[in-house]
Amino acid sequence: MDKNSNYQLDEIKNISIINLVEKLGYTPIKKGNLFNLKEHDSLVLYPETNSFYQFSTGDGGSVIDLYMKFTDSSLAETIKSLKDFSNITDDNFTYQKDNKIEKTEEKRFVLPVKSEGKYNKLYAYLCKTRVIESPVIAFVLKEKYIYQDEKNNVVFVGYNKEKQPVNATKRSTLTGCSFKGDVFGSDKSVGFFINNKSPNLYVTESAIDSFSIMSFLHIEGRNFKDNNYLSLSGASNFKALEYTLDNYSNIKNISLALDNDTTGQEQKNKILNLIKEKYPDKKIYISTPKAKDFNQDLVNFKQNTKTIIREKSLDSCLEITI
Numbered sequence: 416m417d418k419n420s421n422y423q424l425d426e427i428k429n430i431s432i433i434n435l436v437e438k439l440g441y442t443p444i445k446k447g448n449l450f451n452l453k454e455h456d457s458l459v460l461y462p463e464t465n466s467f468y469q470f471s472t473g474d475g476g477s478v479i480d481l482y483m484k485f486t487d488s489s490l491a492e493t494i495k496s497l498k499d500f501s502n503i504t505d506d507n508f509t510y511q512k513d514n515k516i517e518k519t520e521e522k523r524f525v526l527p528v529k530s531e532g533k534y535n536k537l538y539a540y541l542c543k544t545r546v547i548e549s550p551v552i553a554f555v556l557k558e559k560y561i562y563q564d565e566k567n568n569v570v571f572v573g574y575n576k577e578k579q580p581v582n583a584t585k586r587s588t589l590t591g592c593s594f595k596g597d598v599f600g601s602d603k604s605v606g607f608f609i610n611n612k613s614p615n616l617y618v619t620e621s622a623i624d625s626f627s628i629m630s631f632l633h634i635e636g637r638n639f640k641d642n643n644y645l646s647l648s649g650a651s652n653f654k655a656l657e658y659t660l661d662n663y664s665n666i667k668n669i670s671l672a673l674d675n676d677t678t679g680q681e682q683k684n685k686i687l688n689l690i691k692e693k694y695p696d697k698k699i700y701i702s703t704p705k706a707k708d709f710n711q712d713l714v715n716f717k718q719n720t721k722t723i724i725r726e727k728s729l730d731s732c733l734e735i736t737i
Contacts, residue, residue, distance in 0.1 A: 427497045430478050432465050439485055440600065454603050456651045456678060472595075485596045487527075487568065487585055524600035526572065526583055527564035534563040540588035541569065545623055545710055546717045548630040551639065555626065560609060563588075570598075571622045571646075573607045576662040581605050584622070584648060597648075606655025607646035614667040615642040617702075618656060618686070619709065620674050622646040627709040628672060628702075631716075650674065650682035653689055660694050670700040674708045 433443050433450060442453035443460060450460035458469040468475035474484055482493045530536075534556070541547045555561050564570050564585065573582040582601030597603070607622045619625045625646050629639035643666065647655050650673055660666060671686060673679035683701070690697055704712045 424494070427479065427494065428477050429465065430497060431462075432460050432467060432478050432481065433462060435478050435481065436460065439482075440597075440603070454652055455649050456682075486599050487566065487596050524581065524598065524602070526580055527566070527568070527570055527585065527598060530563040530565050530567065536567040536588040537561070537563040537569050540586075541626070544590070545626070546630070546714050547623075547626045548633045550633055551626050551629045554629075554640070555609070558609075560607075561622075571607050573601070573605050574610075575602070575605050582607075586623075603648065603652060604654035605658055606652065607648060608655075608659055609644040610663070611640050611643050612665065613641055613643050614665055615670070616659070616666045616668065617642055617644045617670045617672050619644065619646050619672045620650050620679065621648070621708070621710075624672065624674075624709045627713040630713055631709070634716075650679050651685075653686065656686065656689070657693070660690075660697070666697070668698045668700065670702050672702040672704070672709060675704045676707055
């Protein structure tokens with residue numbers, strides 16, 4: 416790499432990480448000298464070093480690493496996009512990291528290109544790694560809630576009330592790889608909603624947890640299609656829950672099935688208060704996993720059912736009077 420290229424790379428690394436996440440459609444929230452993302456509360460932004468760290472995944476680094484994480488771009492694609500973003504050219508090195516970036520035409524939301532042929536990687540990841548029941552996988556594939564893209568990621572598609580795809584999240588199918596990211600331009604206020612036109616709604620943090628609950632219901636001989644499922648893509652994405660309750664008035668019963676960790680339990684209480692204030696006619700149930708989340712419960716259950724003593728999973732929910 417020549418001296419000019421090195422200088423361009425330094426300029427790119429000086430792009431304000433706060434401005435970048437805003438450009439990508441996220442909401443930074445200031446907490447002291449740091450920032451969290453409203454949509455990913457475990458991700459911390461450090462303006463002083465222009466870096467980030469996500470405690471839930473262990474990912475971190477510079478603006479280059481962040482862009483690659485959230486867009487699933489290669490290093491070459493990232494460098495090109497960030498050069499365009501900061502107006503860096505071979506003759507122009509005037510970008511200042513604290514400058515306000517003028518609004519440009521937003522990139523249109525486009526779903527990743529589907530993989531040709533069979534979805535072998537998708538099946539292996541969901542069935543072998545995540546131990547999701549085959550009928551559940553077949554159902555969400557048939558209803559076009561998921562597919563495998565050309566890079567062999569599983570793509571989870573969120574639809575609005577007009578049944579139009581408006582957001583998508585990608586997860587790597589590679590063993591040992593924790594990559595997950597949102598497709599650029601996704602509308603995070605809608606969420607990943609499996610609509611079975613039921614009065615019952617299970618609310619989870621991730622789509623995998625929704626699939627895990629569906630799997631438990633199937634194992635118990637119950638019809639998982641008797642319920643709707645909403646993944647918030649993070650415990651603090653209240654807008655997705657509000658959008659669902661505002662637009663699907665048939666929902667009467669809500670089961671909160673958030674992660675069994677500090678963040679999940681804190682957000683559970685905030686959601687309870689939200690529903691109490693805005694949707695007092697809804698009945699609320701709490702379903703707490705024995706491990707960190709319902710997918711880990713499912714993995715444990717299938718690995719050694721003799722040592723996992725589990726109550727009838729979703730019959731034992733505690734109704735909350737509000």
